[in-house]
Amino acid sequence: MRPTRLCALGLALVLVLLTACTSPAGSEQQEAPELAGTGLSGEHIDLADHRGSVVIVAAWASWCTVCRAEMPVFAQAQQDMGEEGLALIGLNLQDRPEPAMAFLRDHDVELPSIVDSDGTLSVHWGVRGLPTTFLIDREGRVVDVHHGQVTENWIEDVVAPVVYR
């Protein structure tokens, strides 16, 4: 075999291997894991109670500075699509109750949040860092995972079509 053909064959093999090494995306379009626990005010919160609604599950903490910017976005989404069956559930990660409740009061948002003081619930949901937001459709499937700050564009482009379909 000529050296040039050998090189081309080697290059093709490397490209095939590199392509084969890429892994598929995470857990989108899969059944949402169970999510139930005690809320910041001591109430019981269970995602299963919202079957039939579109649910935004938002992992957040009062010490997460980026999380502050998305609270008004959640409040607006709730106001716009609440009657169409959009619900919000928070997953309050490794936080303390007092600053967490003060955080929600300051931002004037209704975000019933499950206390995840040791972070294990968040790991069950595959949270990598804060903020992370999951969109659950009316059938209880995870249809989108948003890493980083939620924006109005995400609400319009991703959430609204699921709510109005």
Added chain:
Amino acid sequence: MSAGRQELRAPAPRARTRRRPLRWVVAVLAGAFALTGIWAAVVPGQAPTQADQVRTISQTLRCPTCLGEDVADSASPIAEAMRLVVAEQVAEGRSKEEIQAWFTARYGDEVLLDPPRRGAGWVLWLLPMGVLGVGAGVLVAGRRHRLLTFGAPAAVVAVLIAAWTLPGDRFEEAPPAGADEQVSAIPVLSAAAAESPGNLTLRLALARGLEDEGRFDDAAQEYAAAARLSPMEPGIRYRHAFALLRGGDQDRAEDVLTQSLDIDADHPATLLLLGSIRQQQDGADGTDLLHRFLQVAPDHPSAAEVRAWLEEED
């Protein structure tokens, strides 16, 4: 002269007869070495405790928010939580492979520090072994008359490679759940740090332990003490600031982060955290800090999010 030549030639046959036992000694030693390798690979030694298992498994998992750090050694909040989940699953009697599969289902293959050996990926794993095998074959074929000398070490290498690649769960002999109760290390670390106030490693271990238990104010004090012991280490000041932030003291956290940047203006984690805080305060320098973060750490796990965030702002 002829007598002298005879004297010079005379030792040659004796030397040949001495080499033969030497070859056998080499062969026997190589064989014993190979058997030791097989024994070590197949027969587990002293049963590891649950804490050992948690650490060993955590060392195979990648911290999703860190650069090249494993879950066992990362101080990030999500790595703390992942260690707890590993501990829960070990206590339930799950094997290393089952726990890794559980994490892979949630975080993808990239959560494993050791890439999965499946599909075309097998080729990447088999290639070095194939090269080694071919090399050994060439060596043996080219030097048949020294088959014993070279064959035995080659066999040892092959056996060691085989032992390394053999699937096996070394944790099966672990004690049952509850036999190794987890106790807080804080009292021991506190006493040790009090006895050796200048020991930086102990001070950092205590700070991290306090942080793991959610005692952020106490952790911040210990990180501050560690920063006094090693004032030019921006990473310690970053940890101090993060503990302050988690304890609700953002103003002091900002001060400490600013000090960290005075020491190292390109410390990625500090740029990211201070940039995020300032960005939320509508400060223009927040954007500058985040742009600098992207310049110094373009491959950081958070880089894509920061990039998208800045584009959104523009």
